[in-house]
Amino acid sequence: MTRRGAVHTLDAFLAASIIAMALLYAAQTPRERDYIGEETLKAEGMQALVQLNGNGTLGRLVEARSWGELEQVLRIALPGGVSFNLTVFDEFGSPLNNVTISNGGLVGRTVESLEYLLAVESGVCPLYRVRLQLGG
């Protein structure tokens, strides 16, 4: 009877050890919340802005205050299903666009914001800060 009790105690100890080791190992790996959707939105937005201004298109549209055309270009550059709202600030932080540059307001489970610094290839070298809010 005493031996059987000892075996049961060993079984329980072994089972507890297995779970404890699993928990210990799991605790060593980094645990973070899943922000993948948000990061992908940001990355896609940044990539779109970098590509748009590769040949200076974004800068020319901002410099010409062509907000409607800028909205159309962004609709093409950003993936379908992503909503956006763009605000352009001058070098001193004052907002420039007097109309909303958006494809219908920010909608989606996740809303993210990023900023892109813009230099225009014209004689006085205007600098702008572009804030792009994305929903998806």
Place this chain on the structure above:
Amino acid sequence: MLTKRRKGQVLVVAALAIALTILTTQAYVYELNNMKISSEHGLLSDYILGIKQESRHVVTASLVNVSHGGAASNFEANLERWEVFVAGGYSLGRCDLNATLASSTTYSDGIRLDWGANGSGVSSACADFALNLGGRGVEVDWGFTVNMTSRVEVSGSYDDLGDDSKQVSVSVNLENEGASALAGTIVLEYLKSGSWEDPKNLGSYAKLDSGNGTYRYTFIDTIPGTFVRVRVRVNDLRGVFVETETSLPSG
């Protein structure tokens, strides 16, 4: 007896199943974290790429300004504005951008305007950048050079038609950073009796745009002398101005 022994085995098997479930879940979470890190690196890479790209635009804008008669000091002033702008534009930590103007025998304060009389003209701006970015576990030290150069090459010859009448052929080639580039505007002129003339006013004038940065011109006029002096003034598509002169020999 047998049932009681099996109870212990069931307990161990159940513990193994629970441990396996915990480890599988953790492995899944770990994979997701890896994807997140990869995505963050992509975002950071694009941000840095954006800084380099816009630094090129600042250098180009300065070259546009200086090549149209602006002060060479505008280049340094634009770079200083850009440095301050970048430092205030990074919300995730510290971002320092330091620009140094190229200084050599060919560059003065980062600018080279060599509009020679030998058929080759160069407008160039050059600066070295050092980007230091830190914060949120990220440390980036990166240096890059931006050299924006517009170069125009002019060559050609003339056929003597007698009595100082000459059929002139001119070839203009434009390059941006060593690669063929299209021109925004080209003004070709030739020297006749001490004044610069526009060959467009001649009925014999013809222009051929090859579409690859090479432009060919022909015209006929009475031009005294043993050579034909021509001048070409070009604005490339970026707005950078460059000009050159040369003497065309008899072909």
